[in-house]
Amino acid sequence: MKKTIACVAAGLLLAGAATEPSATAAKKKNKGSVKKEAFGKTKDGKAVEAYTLVNKNGLKARIITYGAMLTEMHVPDKDGTLGDVVLGHDNLENYLDGHPYFGVTTGRVANRIAKGKFTLDGKEYTLAVNNGPNHLHGGNEKAISKQVWKAKPAKSELGPAVMFSLTSPDGEEGYPGTLKMEVIYTLTNDDELRIDYLATTDKATPVNLTNHAYWNLAGKGTILDHVLHINADHYTPVDATGIPTGEILKVDDVMSFIKPTAIGARIDKLTGEPGGYDHNYCLNKKEFGRLSLAARVEESTSGRVIEIFTTEPGIQFYTGNFLDGTEVGKGGQKYEFRNALCLETQHFPDSINHPQFPNTVLRQKQKYTHTTIHKFSVK
Numbered sequence: 001m002k003k004t005i006a007c008v009a010a011g012l013l014l015a016g017a018a019t020e021p022s023a024t025a026a027k028k029k030n031k032g033s034v035k036k037e038a039f040g041k042t043k044d045g046k047a048v049e050a051y052t053l054v055n056k057n058g059l060k061a062r063i064i065t066y067g068a069m070l071t072e073m074h075v076p077d078k079d080g081t082l083g084d085v086v087l088g089h090d091n092l093e094n095y096l097d098g099h100p101y102f103g104v105t106t107g108r109v110a111n112r113i114a115k116g117k118f119t120l121d122g123k124e125y126t127l128a129v130n131n132g133p134n135h136l137h138g139g140n141e142k143a144i145s146k147q148v149w150k151a152k153p154a155k156s157e158l159g160p161a162v163m164f165s166l167t168s169p170d171g172e173e174g175y176p177g178t179l180k181m182e183v184i185y186t187l188t189n190d191d192e193l194r195i196d197y198l199a200t201t202d203k204a205t206p207v208n209l210t211n212h213a214y215w216n217l218a219g220k221g222t223i224l225d226h227v228l229h230i231n232a233d234h235y236t237p238v239d240a241t242g243i244p245t246g247e248i249l250k251v252d253d254v255m256s257f258i259k260p261t262a263i264g265a266r267i268d269k270l271t272g273e274p275g276g277y278d279h280n281y282c283l284n285k286k287e288f289g290r291l292s293l294a295a296r297v298e299e300s301t302s303g304r305v306i307e308i309f310t311t312e313p314g315i316q317f318y319t320g321n322f323l324d325g326t327e328v329g330k331g332g333q334k335y336e337f338r339n340a341l342c343l344e345t346q347h348f349p350d351s352i353n354h355p356q357f358p359n360t361v362l363r364q365k366q367k368y369t370h371t372t373i374h375k376f377s378v379k
Contacts, residue, residue, distance in 0.1 A: 032160045033053075036051055037052070039065075041092070049064065051151060055189050066149075067147070068105040069102070076378060085215055086102075087340050099327065106137040106212050125176060128173060128174065142172050180199065184196045194373055206362070207362045215342070222336075225262055226297050235248075255279065279317055281315050281316075291310065313347060318343075323339055345370070
């Protein structure tokens with residue numbers, strides 16, 4: 001019989017999985033809780049806090065105020081043993097030294113904007129170029145992934161929850177408008193970790209928020225044997241710098257994951273350096289803005305499964321192509337090439353420069369909303 005657990009998110013490798021208590025034992029002790037702890041200070045002296053959510057069944061998520069970042073997600077394997085299934089660091093200092101967006105809330109605009117430029121309502125805006133010739137994940141030191149968010153426990157009938165909030169002033173990282181953002185993480189007592197996003201602005205501006213968790217359902221090693229399904233018949237091809245060409249093409253044999261397929265089955269047929277998947281898939285959706293299945297990942301050794309549901313039109317599938325062993329994470333674990341995968345729910349990359357793509361412009365008196373759910377099960 002299939003046991004179902006669930007985790008909601010928009011984007012983890014892990015030491016110590018074998019020594020954690022079983023989910024059954026944790027369930028007897030926990031009715032659901034939110035715990036706040038100090039997690040260090042930034043280089044300019046701002047205090048960073050960690051919020052640990054535990055639901056009545058013993059699942060545990062940890063989110064820190066630096067970057068509204070998911071740093072831990074503990075779920076059971078087929079034997080009931082809890083394990084942390086996201087990559088990250090044990091302390092704030094290692095995050096401050098730089099990292100590949102482990103678990104952060106990315107924006108104002110996640111993914112790439114070509115040449116760091118866009119025109120909106122007749123005015124050209126220039127952003128930081130921080131990824132080859134392009135703008136990536138909101139920019140440099142004032143990107144929302146590198147700021148300390150305010151946080152407080154949130155009331156929810158679904159389970160323990162924390163709301164993170166941040167205001168990005170007009171002109172920050174080159175973006176127009178004062179953008180007010182809220183991100184709510186809820187670890188439901190139905191075993192879901194839910195991430196809800198809300199944003200408003202006082203001036204037209206592009207918005208595309210997501211979570212950048214790095215997943216490894218086994219807790220260590222390669223993700224090439226993870227079996228993946230992506231609910232998409234089309235994708236957006238890119239140039240050599242990762243910018244969409246503007247085309248929307250039907251997936252071919254290499255790009256298709258409509259039929260559940262091991263990630264490593266065809267990955268070496270992809271060209272370019274360092275090689276691997278880093279592509280936006282256009283999700284099959286009957287109605288834009290409604291929750292629907294985006295992807296499913298299964299790992300046979302642990303028996304863990306994730307199903308991802310989202311209101312967003314696209315999902316970026318990335319196979320940890322730039323992990324090279326130099327990043328040393330939790331418990332001294334070296335994160336090697338293709339030791340994790342990302343499935344980032346989103347609007348399409350560079351949408352602001354492609355009017356044929358789903359619109360990312362948020363205007364005054366409008367609300368940006370986005371929900372993504374990662375639903376875990378054990379096979």
